[in-house]
Amino acid sequence: MTAADPLLRIEDVSRAFGGVYAVRDVSLSVAEGETRAVIGPNGAGKSTLFNMISGHLTADHGTVHYTPATDGGVGLPQRIDRFSAHRRARLGIAIVFQGARLFHRMTALENVMVGAHARTRHGFLSAALRLPGHHREEAAITADALAALERVGLKDWAHRSADVLPLGQQRALQVARALCARPRLLLLDEPASGLRAGEREALAQLIESLRQEGLTMMLIEHDVAFVTRLADRITVLDLGREIAEGTPREIRDNEAVLAAYLGQESAA
Amino acid sequence: MSDFLQYLISGLAVGCGFALLGSGLVTIHRVTRVVNFAQGMFAVVAGLTAGSLLSAGLPHGVAEVAAVLVAGATGLLVGIVAIGRRGTGPQSALIVTLGIGFLAYAGEILIWGEDPHSFAGLGGAVEIGGAHLQKQYFLVIGAAALGFTALGLFFTRSYLGKALGACASNPYAARAVGIDVTRMGLVAFTLGGMLGGVAGVLVTPLQSVSYHSDVLLITNGFAAAILGGLVRLGPALVGGLALGVAESMVAGYYEASYQSVVALALMLAVMVWRARRHTALYEEAT
Numbered sequence: 001m002t003a004a005d006p007l008l009r010i011e012d013v014s015r016a017f018g019g020v021y022a023v024r025d026v027s028l029s030v031a032e033g034e035t036r037a038v039i040g041p042n043g044a045g046k047s048t049l050f051n052m053i054s055g056h057l058t059a060d061h062g063t064v065h066y067t068p069a070t071d072g073g074v075g076l077p078q079r080i081d082r083f084s085a086h087r088r089a090r091l092g093i094a095i096v097f098q099g100a101r102l103f104h105r106m107t108a109l110e111n112v113m114v115g116a117h118a119r120t121r122h123g124f125l126s127a128a129l130r131l132p133g134h135h136r137e138e139a140a141i142t143a144d145a146l147a148a149l150e151r152v153g154l155k156d157w158a159h160r161s162a163d164v165l166p167l168g169q170q171r172a173l174q175v176a177r178a179l180c181a182r183p184r185l186l187l188l189d190e191p192a193s194g195l196r197a198g199e200r201e202a203l204a205q206l207i208e209s210l211r212q213e214g215l216t217m218m219l220i221e222h223d224v225a226f227v228t229r230l231a232d233r234i235t236v237l238d239l240g241r242e243i244a245e246g247t248p249r250e251i252r253d254n255e256a257v258l259a260a261y262l263g264q265e266s267a268a
Numbered sequence: 269m270s271d272f273l274q275y276l277i278s279g280l281a282v283g284c285g286f287a288l289l290g291s292g293l294v295t296i297h298r299v300t301r302v303v304n305f306a307q308g309m310f311a312v313v314a315g316l317t318a319g320s321l322l323s324a325g326l327p328h329g330v331a332e333v334a335a336v337l338v339a340g341a342t343g344l345l346v347g348i349v350a351i352g353r354r355g356t357g358p359q360s361a362l363i364v365t366l367g368i369g370f371l372a373y374a375g376e377i378l379i380w381g382e383d384p385h386s387f388a389g390l391g392g393a394v395e396i397g398g399a400h401l402q403k404q405y406f407l408v409i410g411a412a413a414l415g416f417t418a419l420g421l422f423f424t425r426s427y428l429g430k431a432l433g434a435c436a437s438n439p440y441a442a443r444a445v446g447i448d449v450t451r452m453g454l455v456a457f458t459l460g461g462m463l464g465g466v467a468g469v470l471v472t473p474l475q476s477v478s479y480h481s482d483v484l485l486i487t488n489g490f491a492a493a494i495l496g497g498l499v500r501l502g503p504a505l506v507g508g509l510a511l512g513v514a515e516s517m518v519a520g521y522y523e524a525s526y527q528s529v530v531a532l533a534l535m536l537a538v539m540v541w542r543a544r545r546h547t548a549l550y551e552e553a554t
């Protein structure tokens with residue numbers, strides 16, 4: 001990757017559901033190490049956009065380029081918009097969903113360990129035969145998963161069933177699962193919604209520390225103060241279209257944004 | 269008393285066959301949420317293949333292992349047709365497996381004809397408490413115990429077993445962590461085919477198998493598996509054993525033709541009971 005290649009480059013992507021555009025002709029670039037917030041009123045197309053990056057939805061048209069890491073460092077930008085979600089995950093794109101999408105009948109630790117699947121190599125046969133290589137890998141994954149749990153403040157929950165976790169902890173568990181994959185690009189879809197004040201602050205501190213480590217993140221959030229504090233740049237969507245992009249200060253003073261987003265929020 | 273022991277052990281052996289067949293159903297359903305109605309066919313194919321290979325001169329052991337591998341390949345094939353295309357839902361896939369099960373009749377009749385086949389298993393018998401017990405019974409029971417232990421350890425202890433389970437629990441999130449859900453489903457179908465095959469080669473020496481034996485096998489295997497909600501192995505084992513023993517007792521003390529009624533009655537009772545918790549179960553699964 002040269003200095004000019006962004007980690008993620010989206011060009012003119014659109015996606016319609018039943019003839020109605022959820023996202024229309026959106027373009028944006030995210031540089032490596034950047035924290036990008038995506039804001040907008042309900043139905044602006046934020047989650048649809050994220051799902052087109054993670055691969056859970058495919059774009060009707062438009063392109064998505066992503067620059068994966070290679071063994072020797074950083075590779076060339078690849079066009080990934082036709083890749084399946086699991087393939088994109090293996091390239092280092094992780095997503096934390098808005099809803100609690102956890103694996104049932106597993107402990108918190110096991111949920112996080114499954115997250116490491118995106119970067120594991122050993123296959124079915126070595127697992128079935130319990131070869132030494134598989135054993136070593138499993139031990140390393142367990143250690144990583146425990147570290148990820150500790151990071152999101154869930155160390156004490158490690159051996160309890162994920163099904164009994166309160167909502168805030170379920171979200172945190174999803175974050176730990178995503179971190180265990182050691183992503184290069186982390187997508188967070190409204191990670192703070194439904195959290196209590198203390199949990200929001202803990203989440204903000206976690207995002208801040210990840211940012212300082214250089215992790216590239218994209219963040220959907222309603223709380224403008226939360227976003228202003230954490231994001232380098234903000235993209236504003238309204239009715240599927242991008243209406244503004246800039247630093248938090250620029251966005252705060254943007255009249256189109258005030259009209260479309262903030263105006264509606266204060267009216268609500 | 270010797271009659272009772274006779275019926276008990278032979279029932280346990282046949283029940284182990286049902287349980288193994290049920291474990292294949294559980295394995296496939298656990299990963300793909302598909303109820304595989306071609307499961308009985310795997311056992312039939314393996315039983316008939318083993319018989320043919322043995323009469324072609326292959327030694328015991330080799331023939332059975334080869335037959336299990338053939339069943340595994342059949343499982344993979346069924347999986348490719350049933351879930352290989354992206355976007356096939358579990359309900360559609362269920363109908364596809366049912367169709368393949370019937371289609372397989374044609375192939376089986378072409379290769380093996382319509383008559384039932386059998387082959388000699390582990391020869392000899394032992395006398396315990398006046399009961400005449402074939403050694404094959406104990407082979408079946410031992411193999412089932414081994415199979416269930418290995419499968420249980422794989423699903424609960426191994427990391428890959430967890431990844432397989434994640435596919436059924438939340439396919440959406442599974443894809444997000446890099447799991448190729450379709451490929452895992454095919455792995456499950458292959459494994460399910462092999463488990464059905466193991467059941468087939470073990471049970472065929474006890475009761476001869478023909479192309480339509482799959483109906484009896486799937487009825488019993490399903491009745492066993494439904495006890496654990498098609499996701500848990502322990503209840504499937506218990507259910508299989510209970511069915512085998514109950515049917516053996518019914519056949520021994522009353523009338524052999526009543527034995528499949530036992531399976532159907534148990535299956536209905538469990539399904540009615542589970543239906544009351546149905547909504548809760550579905551919510552849990554999504």
